[in-house]
Amino acid sequence: xxxxxxxxxxxxxxxxxxxxxxxxxxxxxxxxxxxxxxxxxxxxxxxxxxxxxxxxxxxxxxxxxxxxxxxxxxxxxxxxxxxxxxxxxxxxxxxxxxxxxxxxxxxxxxxxxxxxxxxxxxxxxxxxxxxxxxxxxxxxxxxxxxxxxxxxxxxxxxxxxxxxxxxxxxxxxxxxxxxxxxxxxxxxxxxxxxxxxxxxxxxxxxxxxxxxxxxxxxxxxxxxxxxxxxxxxxxxxxxxxxxxxxxxxxxxxxxxxx
Amino acid sequence: xxxxxxxxxxxxxxxxxxxxxxxxxxxxxxxxxxxxxxxxxxxxxxxxxxxxxxxxxxxxxxxxxxxxxxxxxxxxxxxxxxxxxxxxxxxxxxxxxxxxxxxxxxxxxxxxxxxxxxxxxxxxxxxxxxxxxxxxxxxxxxxxxxxxxxxxxxxxxxxxxxxxxxxxxxxxxxxxxxxxxxxxxxxxxxxxxxxxxxxxxxxxxxxxxxxxxxxxxxxxxxxxxxxxxxxxxxxxxxx
Numbered sequence: 446x447x448x449x450x451x452x453x454x455x456x457x458x459x460x461x462x463x464x465x466x467x468x469x470x471x472x473x474x475x476x477x478x479x480x481x482x483x484x485x486x487x488x489x490x491x492x493x494x495x496x497x498x499x500x501x502x503x504x505x506x507x508x509x510x511x512x513x514x515x516x517x518x519x520x521x522x523x524x525x526x527x528x529x530x531x532x533x534x535x536x537x538x539x540x541x542x543x544x545x546x547x548x549x550x551x552x553x554x555x556x557x558x559x560x561x562x563x564x565x566x567x568x569x570x571x572x573x574x575x576x577x578x579x580x581x582x583x584x585x586x587x588x589x590x591x592x593x594x595x596x597x598x599x600x601x602x603x604x605x606x607x608x609x610x611x612x613x614x615x616x617x618x619x620x621x622x623x624x625x626x627x628x629x630x631x632x633x634x635x636x637x638x639x640x641x642x643x644x645x646x647x648x649x650x651x652x653x654x655x656x657x658x659x660x661x662x663x664x665x666x667x668x669x670x671x672x673x674x675x676x677x678x679x680x681x682x683x684x685x686x687x688x689x690x691x692x693x694x695x696x697x698x699x700x701x702x703x
Numbered sequence: 704x705x706x707x708x709x710x711x712x713x714x715x716x717x718x719x720x721x722x723x724x725x726x727x728x729x730x731x732x733x734x735x736x737x738x739x740x741x742x743x744x745x746x747x748x749x750x751x752x753x754x755x756x757x758x759x760x761x762x763x764x765x766x767x768x769x770x771x772x773x774x775x776x777x778x779x780x781x782x783x784x785x786x787x788x789x790x791x792x793x794x795x796x797x798x799x800x801x802x803x804x805x806x807x808x809x810x811x812x813x814x815x816x817x818x819x820x821x822x823x824x825x826x827x828x829x830x831x832x833x834x835x836x837x838x839x840x841x842x843x844x845x846x847x848x849x850x851x852x853x854x855x856x857x858x859x860x861x862x863x864x865x866x867x868x869x870x871x872x873x874x875x876x877x878x879x880x881x882x883x884x885x886x887x888x889x890x891x892x893x894x895x896x897x898x899x900x901x902x903x904x905x906x907x908x909x910x911x912x913x914x915x916x917x918x919x920x921x922x923x924x925x926x927x928x929x930x931x932x933x934x935x936x937x938x939x940x941x942x
Contacts, residue, residue: 539767
């Protein structure tokens, strides 16, 4: 399979899945925007109305963190289950196994384009003025994508060998949701050393903070941190492509029999 | 072992075991195939016969490179393409027949434009009519098999691995499918045809092997193999 065929197949699978998805629900494509907004709504009610967050612009703050996080967590979860759930096809044809997580990730990418457009609109409406700094969003989004790909590949292989990992990955996402500064601010913790530590060890906290730095703070994200995480996840993704190529037939047998 | 010059695919001392489910200890290991060796030559039609669960589908998957043997080797002549055709699985229920056919063709290596070009042909041959645009989950099993068979038939590969495709569908479509198959078989197409239906094997194949309990019980002339297979079935029915 050539690279262009591979990319075309990811794209076609993603578009077909989105079409099928939209036809299943009464509200169809509206759910692309509505689902993440409902997540934001729930968090807003709990942390601002009930718990009174005292953040001056909690809605924008929350959306800058929650919307990229939902993209990350949903893509990694569905990507992790992609090989197992395509067992029927995998039993018929020998294709690169990365194709299946990549197709699910691509589905998320199309949805996220609409979500990011909405996010930008909300940020502008709430009084933040666009500047050249906002171009930093492009490398930040690219890094976010790279994180999704690397994590989904690792997840897909683990779930293939032990289905139990599918549970653990979902739980891990809940853990990340609480520890990545979605409804609390990493930068206003009482201990600056703790802020430093969280940004250095939790890539999700780092990337969500980067979105806020750009959109709300009007400053460029930490370039050193960006490069470090890009290197880590780039190497992880490349390593997984290599491993999944080596294990292609073993993964097929596992998907078919386990 | 020297290879025949017209060999296109070869299995040499192939074993396949796997452990199913959460049981990773030796008692959970399934021995599907044991010491299977065979050579497929270019242009021939090889029948694989055996009862349900004897390892027929597994042989096809090994031949297609979908899974690797636990022990032994599978050789395919470099540069040849093979495709496994089977019914039922591999369709996405929420997509239309048209979208599924396009996806299948692309998975088999056709470019998008090429795949698009034979969609109408698939629609016509499968006789699905307006249902071709409906989601596959609304199809009957016969309709699914018609779509599966037609999609498979239209795509051209060097080695065609066929898994019980002709076993479902109504009598009219079955005849039509068999005719189309025979047309393909009479050319230089190399085919491995798996079935538990001895009559189909007899009418379509040059050579056959009979798989019993994961081993080749008998191989050679189709008529000899089929009669040995029939004998054993009768024996087990009487006993």
